[in-house]
Amino acid sequence: MPAVSITPTDAALGATVEGVDMRTPPDDATIEVIETALETYGVLIFPNQIVTPAQQVTFSAALGPLELTANIDARLDGQPEIFVVGNTGAKTVTFAPKAGSDDLEWHTDHIHRSEPSRASLLYAKEIPEEGGDTLFACMYSAYDGLSLEDKEAYGRLEAIHSVAGLRAYLRDQAEEDEYDPGRQEAMPESVTWPLVRRHPRTGRPALYFGAKITIGIRGRSREDGLRFVRELTAHATQPAFVYRHVWRKHDAVLWDNRRALHAATPFDMERHRRLMHRTTLRETEPVA
Ligand code: OGA
Ligand code: MN
Numbered sequence: 156m157p158a159v160s161i162t163p164t165d166a167a168l169g170a171t172v173e174g175v176d177m178r179t180p181p182d183d184a185t186i187e188v189i190e191t192a193l194e195t196y197g198v199l200i201f202p203n204q205i206v207t208p209a210q211q212v213t214f215s216a217a218l219g220p221l222e223l224t225a226n227i228d229a230r231l232d233g234q235p236e237i238f239v240v241g242n243t244g245a246k247t248v249t250f251a252p253k254a255g256s257d258d259l260e261w262h263t264d265h266i267h268r269s270e271p272s273r274a275s276l277l278y279a280k281e282i283p284e285e286g287g288d289t290l291f292a293c294m295y296s297a298y299d300g301l302s303l304e305d306k307e308a309y310g311r312l313e314a315i316h317s318v319a320g321l322r323a324y325l326r327d328q329a330e331e332d333e334y335d336p337g338r339q340e341a342m343p344e345s346v347t348w349p350l351v352r353r354h355p356r357t358g359r360p361a362l363y364f365g366a367k368i369t370i371g372i373r374g375r376s377r378e379d380g381l382r383f384v385r386e387l388t389a390h391a392t393q394p395a396f397v398y399r400h401v402w403r404k405h406d407a408v409l410w411d412n413r414r415a416l417h418a419a420t421p422f423d424m425e426r427h428r429r430l431m432h433r434t435t436l437r438e439t440e441p442v443a
Contacts, residue, residue, distance in 0.1 A: 159188050166398035167293040168197035168415060177204045177214045177407060194356050197414040198291045198398060201407040208234040215276050215434035222435045228337035241430035246337050251419035253328045259418035260324055261392050262365030264435060267316040269346055274436040276409045281430040282402045286422030291398045291415045294361035297391035310351045313373040314364045317345040324367040347373060348442050354413050355440035361414050362391055
């Protein structure tokens with residue numbers, strides 16, 4: 156195994172990993188280093204990776220089973236495990252609000268599926284000159300920052316998640332009639348998970364929800380549930396818990412969907428191009 160160096164950010168999560176070459180599949184020792192670093196830091200930044208889609212898929216698959224995006228039109232031709240995120244193709248795929256808005260879609264990938272995602276790897280092929288950063292918030296910190304009473308109360312709550320919440324948000328953010336979800340694989344109407352989730356590797360409790368994809372709290376009215384989610388988002392994504400990733404071309408960022416929420420920030424889509432390739436690792440441990 157080559158020498159790997161790991162440099163933590165000064166935020167609540169995140170570290171830069173150097174000495175890993177994603178063009179070749181990782182050996183067992185490298186996998187162990189990556190998994191341990193992911194467990195420790197939650198978000199790993201691998202700069203200067205020049206990889207083909209096939210190499211990204213092979214590298215990702217060495218870490219565990221992959222999931223395809225439900226957005227059939229956003230699967231890369233010939234390499235369907237790659238989810239194409241950006242504004243360079245026939246259809247724009249974005250999770251960001253409209254330019255100028257700070258109503259972010261904080262989320263964790265595939266929470267609305269019966270098998271969510273353990274981790275995601277996002278690779279920057281083209282980045283805008285400004286904007287288009289990705290924010291990551293530590294849900295261990297968010298949980299730890301609750302009062303004792305709230306920890307107890309939230310530990311009994313179940314949150315309801317649906318892709319309908321994400322769609323409604325994206326429709327709101329799009330210019331008139333511009334939102335087109337494209338062909339989509341069918342997903343359950345909603346799934347319900349405990350709001351507080353114990354990380355299967357570390358045992359630490361983490362909040363598990365999304366700002367828009369979480370559409371309610373079991374046993375509460377729609378309005379109360381949405382208000383609760385709004386307030387929880389404000390608590391959970393306060394600056395002290397957040398790492399902001401300002402992308403450089405050829406960065407690959409791997410994050411733990413069980414610990415981190417993430418949010419895309421806007422950029423001027425008329426003027427700039429942004430193209431990212433995501434591979435998605437399936438959750439292999441029970442959520443509840
Ligand atoms: C994703 C995602 C954020 C971004 O690919 O899962 O949320 O900044 N991307 O593109
Ligand atoms: Mn995402």
